[in-house]
Amino acid sequence: METIRIYLENMFMHVKSTPEVEKAKAELYSMMEDKYQELKKEGRSENEAVGIVISEFGNLDELAAELGIEETVADSSEIEGVHVTLEEAKQYCKEQAKAGIRYGIASMLCVLCPIMLILMGGLQEEYGFADGIVAAGGLIPLLLIIACAVAIFIVTGISMSKYEKYEKEELFLDYATKQFVEAQREDGKLTFALQIAFGVFLCIIAVVPLIIVGSMELSSDMPAVLCVLVMLAIISVAVFFFVSAGTKSDAYHVLLQEEEYRADRKRKGSPLYIFDSIYWPVVTLIYLVWSFLTMQWHITWVIWPVAGILSAVFEAIIRAVSKE
Amino acid sequence: MISSDVMRGYNDMLILYLVYDAPSYGYEISKQIKEMSEGVYVMKETTLYSAFSRLEKMKYIEAFFGDESGGKRRTYYRITEEGRQYYREKCIEWREIQQVVEKFIRK
Numbered sequence: 424m425e426t427i428r429i430y431l432e433n434m435f436m437h438v439k440s441t442p443e444v445e446k447a448k449a450e451l452y453s454m455m456e457d458k459y460q461e462l463k464k465e466g467r468s469e470n471e472a473v474g475i476v477i478s479e480f481g482n483l484d485e486l487a488a489e490l491g492i493e494e495t496v497a498d499s500s501e502i503e504g505v506h507v508t509l510e511e512a513k514q515y516c517k518e519q520a521k522a523g524i525r526y527g528i529a530s531m532l533c534v535l536c537p538i539m540l541i542l543m544g545g546l547q548e549e550y551g552f553a554d555g556i557v558a559a560g561g562l563i564p565l566l567l568i569i570a571c572a573v574a575i576f577i578v579t580g581i582s583m584s585k586y587e588k589y590e591k592e593e594l595f596l597d598y599a600t601k602q603f604v605e606a607q608r609e610d611g612k613l614t615f616a617l618q619i620a621f622g623v624f625l626c627i628i629a630v631v632p633l634i635i636v637g638s639m640e641l642s643s644d645m646p647a648v649l650c651v652l653v654m655l656a657i658i659s660v661a662v663f664f665f666v667s668a669g670t671k672s673d674a675y676h677v678l679l680q681e682e683e684y685r686a687d688r689k690r691k692g693s694p695l696y697i698f699d700s701i702y703w704p705v706v707t708l709i710y711l712v713w714s715f716l717t718m719q720w721h722i723t724w725v726i727w728p729v730a731g732i733l734s735a736v737f738e739a740i741i742r743a744v745s746k747e
Numbered sequence: 748m749i750s751s752d753v754m755r756g757y758n759d760m761l762i763l764y765l766v767y768d769a770p771s772y773g774y775e776i777s778k779q780i781k782e783m784s785e786g787v788y789v790m791k792e793t794t795l796y797s798a799f800s801r802l803e804k805m806k807y808i809e810a811f812f813g814d815e816s817g818g819k820r821r822t823y824y825r826i827t828e829e830g831r832q833y834y835r836e837k838c839i840e841w842r843e844i845q846q847v848v849e850k851f852i853r854k
Contacts, residue, residue, distance in 0.1 A: 447796055450773060450822055454792050457774030481751075481791025489800040 426473045426602070427455050433598045434483055443490050455480065474606040477599055478509055504593035504686075507678065509600045515586055516607060516674045522579050523670030527663040529575035532568050534659035538652055539564040545648030589677050593686050596678065608675040618668040625661035629654045687745075694745045698737065706730040749788045757841070758790065758798045759807070763826060763834040766808060770825040773799070799824060807833050 431452055438444055455476050462472035507515075540561030547557050596604070633650040641647075680686045688695045706726065714723040751758065765776050773795060780790050802808045807830035813823040826834075 443800075447800070450799070451792050451796055453819075453821060454773035454777065454795065458777070461774070461778070479789055479791055481793030483793065485751075485791070485793040485797045486800075489797045 424456070424459060424473075426606075427459060427476055428452065430477055430480075430598065430602055431455070434480075438483075438490075441490075447486060447490055451480075468610070470606045470610045474603055474610070477602050477606070478513070480599060504595035505588055506595050506597075507589070507600060509597075509603055512596065512600045512604055512678055515589065515678065516604070516671075518583065518586070519674035519677075520667075520671040522583050523667040523673075525575055525579040526670050527665075527667035529572040529579075530666045531659040531663045532572040532575075534655055534662050536565045536568040536572070537561075538655060541648060541651055541655075545645055548644050586677075590684060591689060593689050594678065594680055601679070604675055604678045608672070608679075611672070615668050615672055618664045622661040622664035622668075625657050625664075629657040629661070687742075694741045695738070698741055702734055702737070703730075749784075751791060751794045754788065754790075757837070758794060759802055760834060760837040760841070761790075762795075762798055762802065762824075763807065763830055763837070766824050766826045767831065767834065770811075770813070770823040772813070772821040772823050776824075802830070805829070805833075 431448060435444065435448055458479070459472050459476050462475055463469075467475070540557075543552070543557040543561040546552060547554075632653050633647065636646045636650045639646075676682050677684050680689075685695075687693050688699060690696055710723060710726045713726070714720050717723070754761075761780055762776055765771055765779050771779075773792075777790050777792070777795055780788060799808070799810070802824075803810055806827055808824045808826055810822050810824055812820055814820055
C-alpha cells in the first residue's frame, strides 16, 4: 500500500499543489486503495495487487485539462530517449519470456545433438558395426537436431529484433512503467532463483551415475556410454532452465537499463560507448596479427581471457574518470 | 480490451447509468464497469476521475461525503435531474450512431 502512495506522490511530483489537485489526489488514492484491498481479498500477492493497481491507474494527461496542469504534463513528455509505455513494457516482458523458452529448447537440442553418435559409438564397440553405419546413424540425427536448433534461434531472433532499439538506445520509462517492471521482477525473483538453483543442482548430480559406473570396473563400456547419455539429458534440462530464466530476466535489465544496458553505455560519444565500439575489434586485430606472424596459435588464444579481465578494469577506470 | 480513446464520449454515459438509481463511489463504479463489460473495458482511475470532475462541473452529478459501515469516508456521487436528462439524450444519440455505423459494416 505504501508503494501505491509513493507512486501517486511521484506522479504528482512536478504538479503545483492547488485545492483541485489535492482533491484529485485524495480521490484517486481512495479508489486505488479500494481496488488494492479487493485484490488482496481475492488472494493476490502484495506485488501482484500493487502491479495491477498501478497498471490500471492511467495517464496524468487525462487529468491535465480538468486540473489546469497542461503545462506541467507537456513539459515532462519532452524527455529524451525512446519512450517505453506501460503497454509496450508489458508486451516486451511477455515476448521475452516466450523467446526465453524457445532459446532454452534450442540450447537443449544443442546439448542433446551428439546423443545418437555416442550411442552408436558404444554399440560399435559392443557389436562391431561398420564405420559407415555408425557415421550415418550418429551424424544424420546430430545434423538434423542442430538444424532444428539453428532454425529456432534464427526465427526467434528475427521476431525479437523489433526490440533491438531497447537494447541499443537510451530509454525513458515513466514512473508507472518503471514501477511495473520492478514489481514484475520482484514477483519473479523466487522463481528465477529456484530455476538457477535447480539447474546447478542438476549439473552437479549429472555426473553421479558416470562416477558410480566408473568405479565398478565393468568389462563392457556400454553402461558408461549410457551414463554419458543420462548425463547429457540431465545437463540439457539444466541448460534449458539457465537460458529460459536468464532470457526472461534480461528483459528487466534492458528496461531498467542495468549492467550491460546502462544508459551511459548507449549514449553515442560517451567514453564508454567509444570504448565498447573499439575495444573488441582491436583485441581481435591484435590476436590475428600476432597469431599469423608467429603461427603460435596454441599460445595466442591466451589473449582472450586476458582481454576479458582487462575490459572490466578499463571499464571501471573509465567510469571513475568520467564521473569526475 | 477496449481503449478509453474509443470510448471517449461514452464514459460519461456509463457513469451516469451506474448512479442513475442510487449514489455510488469511485471504486464501486469502476468495478461495475469492468463486470458489466465482462472485463473487456477497464476504466483507468485517471479517466474515471476526469469524468467525475467534468460531470460535476456540468452539474450532471453532485459529490457528497458518505460514511460506510466499514468506516471509510468516501466521496459519493449522486445524479441530478440535468444528469438524467443528459443520460437519456446520450442514449438516443447512441441509437442513431449505432444505426449509421451498422450500415457500413460489410456482411
